[in-house]
Amino acid sequence: MRFLYYPLRRLLYAFWVIIGATFIVFLVFNVVVGDPTAVLLGKYATPAAMATLSHSLGLDRPWYIQYWDILQSAFTFNFGHSWSSKQNILKMFQEGALVSLSVTLPVFLIGNAVVISMALWMTKYRGSIWDRLLVTFCIIMISISPLIYILVGQGVFAFKLGLFEIMGYERGFLACIPYIILPVIIQVLIHFCYNYRFYRTIMLDEIYQDYVRTARAKGLTEQVILFKHVLKNVMVPIITILVKGMPSLLFGSVLIENFFGIPGLGNVITNAINCCDFPTIKAATVVAAVLSIICNIFGDILYALVDPRMKL
Numbered sequence: 001m002r003f004l005y006y007p008l009r010r011l012l013y014a015f016w017v018i019i020g021a022t023f024i025v026f027l028v029f030n031v032v033v034g035d036p037t038a039v040l041l042g043k044y045a046t047p048a049a050m051a052t053l054s055h056s057l058g059l060d061r062p063w064y065i066q067y068w069d070i071l072q073s074a075f076t077f078n079f080g081h082s083w084s085s086k087q088n089i090l091k092m093f094q095e096g097a098l099v100s101l102s103v104t105l106p107v108f109l110i111g112n113a114v115v116i117s118m119a120l121w122m123t124k125y126r127g128s129i130w131d132r133l134l135v136t137f138c139i140i141m142i143s144i145s146p147l148i149y150i151l152v153g154q155g156v157f158a159f160k161l162g163l164f165e166i167m168g169y170e171r172g173f174l175a176c177i178p179y180i181i182l183p184v185i186i187q188v189l190i191h192f193c194y195n196y197r198f199y200r201t202i203m204l205d206e207i208y209q210d211y212v213r214t215a216r217a218k219g220l221t222e223q224v225i226l227f228k229h230v231l232k233n234v235m236v237p238i239i240t241i242l243v244k245g246m247p248s249l250l251f252g253s254v255l256i257e258n259f260f261g262i263p264g265l266g267n268v269i270t271n272a273i274n275c276c277d278f279p280t281i282k283a284a285t286v287v288a289a290v291l292s293i294i295c296n297i298f299g300d301i302l303y304a305l306v307d308p309r310m311k312l
Helices: 002-032 037-041 047-056 063-076 089-125 129-142 146-160 177-207 210-217 222-233 235-245 254-260 265-274 278-306
Strands: none
Touching: 002 063, 002 278, 037 047, 063 278, 089 129, 089 177, 089 222, 089 235, 089 254, 089 265, 089 278, 129 177, 146 177, 146 254, 177 222, 177 235, 177 254, 210 222, 222 235, 235 278, 254 265, 265 278
16 A cells, blocks of 8 residues: 555646646647737738637637636546648657657667667776776767768768668568668667766766675675666666657657658658648647657656665
């Protein structure tokens, strides 16, 4: 019962956070942005046409009813239909999410496994020429715009060398593989360069702790010390980074999807912005907020599981 009490308490807290987040979304789209009918009808829109369109879209309803629709959608995921394509928004998101995950999930799994393992392993060679070269390499690479990685990857490895496919994404587990290899490699490289120094720092902070010196004095091998003891004690900051990156599994590859013609959620959102499709944009904002809240709750539970000092 005690184990269940903590998640339930976090869910109750999340309920009020969702109310606040949806209210901010309502204020942004209904107060700050204003009436979208002028944009939808163009610069020659007449007041009569704007009033008719506003009524057909339900924009002339009382504010509390419009806010209720947004709040309700955060719990039911019933977002209605797109203004531009007339499709069901939830169905659009479901189809786009599967495509986006085909790119972002391998990046998340491979990228984090590589950067954590490399940062942990390089603590054995801290201060060596290899350590300094790797840090310098990461600093140089993060100083370059991600767009350059995409253009160089497409221009050199796809067009000139013909090693990868970059257009014509096909749905399906096996059919999509030739089209996601280059995007995955590019994003894994970017992920590694942006996160290596952070992981290296927390590993080095831990490697100088007393328990590590005691383990060495007992004769434990360096591999056992690093991958059994040190890794276990740096799990809290690692979980923080992992949880922070989870929402990007759905919404974090807009640039990649546009340049590689991948019909994922990034393309759905880009098209919605270009068409002033407010329901789709609001739905994406609400989903991102709810997903972030759920990931934070998941992270809090993991903290309590890996760190005995945190009570459930």
